[in-house]
Amino acid sequence: MSVIVQKFGGSSVATAERIKAAARRAVRAKQAGDQVVMVVSARGDTTDDLIALAQEITEQPPAREMDMLLSTGEQISVALMAMAIHEMGEPAISFTGVQIGIRTDSTHTKARIREISTERIREALREGKIAIVAGFQGVDEKYDITTLGRGGSDTTAVALAAVLKHDATAKEEERRVECEIYTDVDGVYTTDPRLVPEARKMDAISYDEMLELASMGAGVMHSRSIEFAKKYDVPLMVRSSFSDAEGTWIVPETEWMKQVVVCGVAIAKDETRILIDGVPDKPGVSHRLFSLIASQSIAVDMIGQSFGSGGKASIGFTVLRNDLNLTLATLKPLVDELGAVIRTVEDVSKVSIVGTGMRTHTGVAEKMFAALAAENVNMKMITTGDIKISVLVEKADGAKALKAVHSAFNLQSPRPGAGVNGEQILEEFKSRPDHRIGDAVRDLAQATSRLAGMEDIVISGVSLDDEYGRITISGLPDKPGNCSRVFQAVAAAGISVETIVQNLTAVDQAEISFTVPKSDLRRALIRTQDVVRAIDPKISVAGDSDIAVLFVFGVGMRTHTGVARTMFGALAQKGINISLITTSEVCVSVMVELARGKEALQCLKEAFQIP
Numbered sequence: 001m002s003v004i005v006q007k008f009g010g011s012s013v014a015t016a017e018r019i020k021a022a023a024r025r026a027v028r029a030k031q032a033g034d035q036v037v038m039v040v041s042a043r044g045d046t047t048d049d050l051i052a053l054a055q056e057i058t059e060q061p062p063a064r065e066m067d068m069l070l071s072t073g074e075q076i077s078v079a080l081m082a083m084a085i086h087e088m089g090e091p092a093i094s095f096t097g098v099q100i101g102i103r104t105d106s107t108h109t110k111a112r113i114r115e116i117s118t119e120r121i122r123e124a125l126r127e128g129k130i131a132i133v134a135g136f137q138g139v140d141e142k143y144d145i146t147t148l149g150r151g152g153s154d155t156t157a158v159a160l161a162a163v164l165k166h167d168a169t170a171k172e173e174e175r176r177v178e179c180e181i182y183t184d185v186d187g188v189y190t191t192d193p194r195l196v197p198e199a200r201k202m203d204a205i206s207y208d209e210m211l212e213l214a215s216m217g218a219g220v221m222h223s224r225s226i227e228f229a230k231k232y233d234v235p236l237m238v239r240s241s242f243s244d245a246e247g248t249w250i251v252p253e254t255e256w257m258k259q260v261v262v263c264g265v266a267i268a269k270d271e272t273r274i275l276i277d278g279v280p281d282k283p284g285v286s287h288r289l290f291s292l293i294a295s296q297s298i299a300v301d302m303i304g305q306s307f308g309s310g311g312k313a314s315i316g317f318t319v320l321r322n323d324l325n326l327t328l329a330t331l332k333p334l335v336d337e338l339g340a341v342i343r344t345v346e347d348v349s350k351v352s353i354v355g356t357g358m359r360t361h362t363g364v365a366e367k368m369f370a371a372l373a374a375e376n377v378n379m380k381m382i383t384t385g386d387i388k389i390s391v392l393v394e395k396a397d398g399a400k401a402l403k404a405v406h407s408a409f410n411l412q413s414p415r416p417g418a419g420v421n422g423e424q425i426l427e428e429f430k431s432r433p434d435h436r437i438g439d440a441v442r443d444l445a446q447a448t449s450r451l452a453g454m455e456d457i458v459i460s461g462v463s464l465d466d467e468y469g470r471i472t473i474s475g476l477p478d479k480p481g482n483c484s485r486v487f488q489a490v491a492a493a494g495i496s497v498e499t500i501v502q503n504l505t506a507v508d509q510a511e512i513s514f515t516v517p518k519s520d521l522r523r524a525l526i527r528t529q530d531v532v533r534a535i536d537p538k539i540s541v542a543g544d545s546d547i548a549v550l551f552v553f554g555v556g557m558r559t560h561t562g563v564a565r566t567m568f569g570a571l572a573q574k575g576i577n578i579s580l581i582t583t584s585e586v587c588v589s590v591m592v593e594l595a596r597g598k599e600a601l602q603c604l605k606e607a608f609q610i611p
């Protein structure tokens, strides 16, 4: 016997027929001898309809009341599902988030789970009932209803699987938990198959890759659900509710995954780029700006800083279109106080490639940029992370850019993990020992066991790298292909580029910074100068070998808005200036002066309580 958590998304319960089909699936699992927990979303477009209804009443609905309203969608689904199962002659019981004690913080409309009590679910399961839980909702300290953010039912399902698996009071067989996500596609694809029909289904993908893809826009999974899966070691399968085909496993990283340079591409269509000009270039200023935004639980991305003349910097970043108004209102007083101005606010799309193999393979960025240049797509901002590269493009270019990048990496063709060795990969995974011993896994488990709330941030390590030097190009005309030419020339010299950040500074000019191994700095500088002089002799190129890069590793770092705040805050307190920032779900890195590298490392270790 095992416990199976089956999650059904909105389209899987949209009609009475589909509810019955989902019910049959649960009954089948139960009759095969397993205990079954179902997590159900609101039916079809219910959540969208409820939002539209609120908008008819007011443009700014109070967040608490919004949660009261939105949570009703899931309540309808669980009741209907319980009725359908009763009709099939099996006992079932429906629960709202309050009834099974899904405790969250009070951040209405994007609350985080603190704890879930297993008592009521265990009781129902032991009585032989199918337990049906409303996804997406919880309750705060004051018993006010909260919701977890759009797509949050995935997170409910994985969090439930995690608590059931780690429930020390239960018998061993009751702690054998599997989690299946039933949806309207038969797995995770190399990109959204609705946008790129040639996309290919994957047999398996690692937690980190899925986390980055989901965070960068792959709506098939709620990114926070993958944080739970990774931290609590819950294997997941995404599969179709309309067929019995094997879906995609989301699992810990295995050896073969390192061969996969790019596993998928994601697009975030509704992003907004904000550029703040005239920010004093002093330690602590970015801390103040990003702290303020973080205090509203707004996740930023693609941070780029550039230094103009007279000790002023310009800082660019992106937020979700939905968070724009709140971001601007939050920043206004500080921007005014600093004597800075918000110069650009523009709707854009973000295209990102993700793959574990990027850690070890070079030339990936160059290939992506060349594909975009060939399609005449202009890159407005670029940031690279440990296992991802994101490029910001004009909104109208989004679909074209996605297709170009997907085909540049040949993602429509079979490869390990997507159409080759599928069976073998799954066997390997299914037969893994229950307690894999590995430093990374052990460190993560230790860090996770110290958490106060289940969804709190886990930081697994901090490190310092002083082997790199930086090249900065200022005033590069913002035209398709310019950036690609630089990286092609550097790659042609056999030099590997590590971090890249490009930011638009003036109306039609870009500033690009990138790092290369110190031993290659001089050669890279000469190559870069050759390329940019051919574009315009006035463009300036500078090399700097006195830098150090600090990396903070963890799980869910971008969406936990407090991480960057803690990091910038700790460095600001010591008066250490940050010159380059990259963020992703698995790593945040900042660049500082070489002379202060060790001190910065120590200070971050203390800030994150890393021994």
Ligand code: ADP
Pocket: 008, 009, 010, 011, 012, 041, 151, 182, 183, 184, 185, 187, 188, 189, 190, 191, 192, 193, 194, 217, 218, 219, 220, 221, 264
């Ligand atoms: P549910 O209501 O079941 O939670 P969602 O609409 O949230 O379903 O997620 C499924 C949808 O995600 C698919 O219909 C597909 O269009 C979209 N999607 C985006 N990226 C991907 C991807 N990489 N692989 C599969 N589906 C994707």
Ligand code: ASP
Pocket: 009, 010, 041, 042, 047, 048, 073, 135, 136, 149, 150, 151, 152, 153, 154
């Ligand atoms: N019903 C919620 C939404 O539409 C949660 C979910 O479906 O996961 O976002």
Ligand code: MG
Pocket: 009, 151, 154, 219, 220, 221, 222
């Ligand atoms: Mg979903």
